[in-house]
Amino acid sequence: MELERSPLARPFPHLPKIDGVTLRVARAQYKSWDRCDLTLAELAPETAVAGVFTRSACASREVEIGREQVKLGRARALVVNAGNSNAFTGYRGREAVEAIMAQVAGAFDCQPSEVFVSSTGVIGVPLPKDKAKAGIEAALIAEPCGWEDAARAIGTTDTFTKGKTASALLGATRTELAGFIKGSGMIAPDMATMLGYIFTDALIEPGFLQEMLSKASEASFSCITVDSDTSTSDTVLLFATGKAENAPLASWGDAGADAFYAALLEVCRELAHLVVRDGEGAQKFIEIAVAGADSDSSARRVGLAIANSPLVKTAIAGGDANWGRVVMAVGKAGEPADRDKLSIGFGGTWAAKDGQPLPDYDEAPIARHLEGRDIRIDVDLGVGDGCATVWTCDLTHGYISINADYRS
């Protein structure tokens, strides 16, 4: 099945060289396709690492092993396989991951625990060890490649490559961040797992790196949804090579910590948005801002209830200012709400306030807003000070075509 490029796509940006990171790609031929499907990142010795992973109770071996590896805090290499997720494959899946770790550790003279592995693609089929081995051998002797090549090789049903950069001043030292991501749903294990990788030359202590990534992830990757489905393999890793030789960051009080966090959040948020922009069948990008909630976390849950509502998402797909469906989604969220204090707007225009349609409600500006690609929904619960913003896409015939008409 050939997928059309998402109308919400953004061009791949220019990403800077990150000192201490060397990227290579190869053809492991996990599927019978004419493309690179293995990305190998070589990282300078002593690179710090942090990671966030799916909360699925049925996570893949790669995720299980990755969760343990990040606790050790150091990385020397990353291998990403596209075309086979290696999930739900029992002991053979574990053996395949361990073989990759051992092979790369041998090549780079490091501990296997410093070699991170991710896989995405069909599930229930153990990753073929021979193809992985040959792919890595090829990658090890390949010419280094650029960011977009590395991003393209990890894609599966993605319709465009996704990257983002930012920089931060740590004292007098300028540090760079560069990241890429794949994903096109929230997300089925055999279709479009979200895998994201961010690299920086900053020198940061691993524990603090993890703290910043966890916090940034809560406000970015945890605030997006395409279809409410959660992958068995979702992974975001952040690697800090330390080559910028800044005074090391180890806590929020250190000079530049706030600047670095702001840059990291900017990268995480854009990468998260790009996944939504490549959501299966997406025709519109939807931002949902919830205010007046009992707490920030309550606001986020209400926002996700709206973002996950098939009826809200189909209404937006149809350009229908159906605020009644937003009322419904608020009502089902299970969070503190008061129907008679609830206000709902689209594109900066209120449609209903304090539990009733506005008496002089004029649908025209809202209808015009809903004809666009970028949709904004405002919800004020009127019960407290909590607020949150979440992002999703609309639900269209394209989603059904990709997931029902196409046999995996």
Add this chain to the structure above:
Amino acid sequence: MELERSPLARPFPHLPKIDGVTLRVARAQYKSWDRCDLTLAELAPETAVAGVFTRSACASREVEIGREQVKLGRARALVVNAGNSNAFTGYRGREAVEAIMAQVAGAFDCQPSEVFVSSTGVIGVPLPKDKAKAGIEAALIAEPCGWEDAARAIGTTDTFTKGKTASALLGATRTELAGFIKGSGMIAPDMATMLGYIFTDALIEPGFLQEMLSKASEASFSCITVDSDTSTSDTVLLFATGKAENAPLASWGDAGADAFYAALLEVCRELAHLVVRDGEGAQKFIEIAVAGADSDSSARRVGLAIANSPLVKTAIAGGDANWGRVVMAVGKAGEPADRDKLSIGFGGTWAAKDGQPLPDYDEAPIARHLEGRDIRIDVDLGVGDGCATVWTCDLTHGYISINADYRS
């Protein structure tokens, strides 16, 4: 928009006369359509009543008032309005309901609190009091009608009328139950709220009637989903006229209580299934049986996570034995599960056992099963003794067409 009759429809059954229940319909013309849209049920004095309602925090006035009325335990009449849900309409909505209650109470010489009102249809528009008044006047002098006419008049986007009967022996006395329901999603406030009404001639104390309805509802209406969306108006009422003159039932120990409960559960379950069979765009009816869970309620939550997964539902729509998506849905349910003990089957054939695909997995019988209209998914979590069964339908282009292509 003219909707095609669901391919999963069942014929309306013959329902017996229930002594103490008189049904009438009228044209209130809540919308400009050529059909009856108001159902009035007159109930014998001293009829006992029980009810279950949506858990939405933004419930309609009808639901708010109904929750209070059922505590009093007695009903003399039921009015159902189709075409306007009267939800999110502020004080004017409340006035409209109270006017109906007063008018009918005057006609039947009863308390307004004995008059139950439900409304379904567009939200945000107060129910027009003049139309309701004229409709009720017309209904009061209309000839009594049959069950199917009453069921048809409460429908909105339903593509077929839905009814069910059962009987129970209470000691030597045969009692009858008859019920009808409307609904075609789980369910948008302006599209297809679930409203169900069950009538019996049995003599049952209101508190115990409520206990039985709540229990039966947990195992029927609470185990279905079409799209995970929850209506602001969902209501199921159970009326017991007492005309059978059986020895009154007041607790589980009374002779015939178990028989009555079994009959009630049979009615509730079939009515629930019929709503799924009329699910928006439904082409397949899906039964999901979860065993080996930590508890029955945990099994139900896992079942609903599978039933609400767009990726599972689109896979079934496409006839795809994609058990990997079931693994994904189990993983995201947030319930105790162990990937390496998980087994998944379709139509009585296991596809994966103990966390791995079966070595001799033959997809042919499963593929044949998935070509049918009635699909069965078995999940064994392997961690305990809890079990539950839930029901849903597939997710098709029809759902998108109804909810996105059609402007409300």
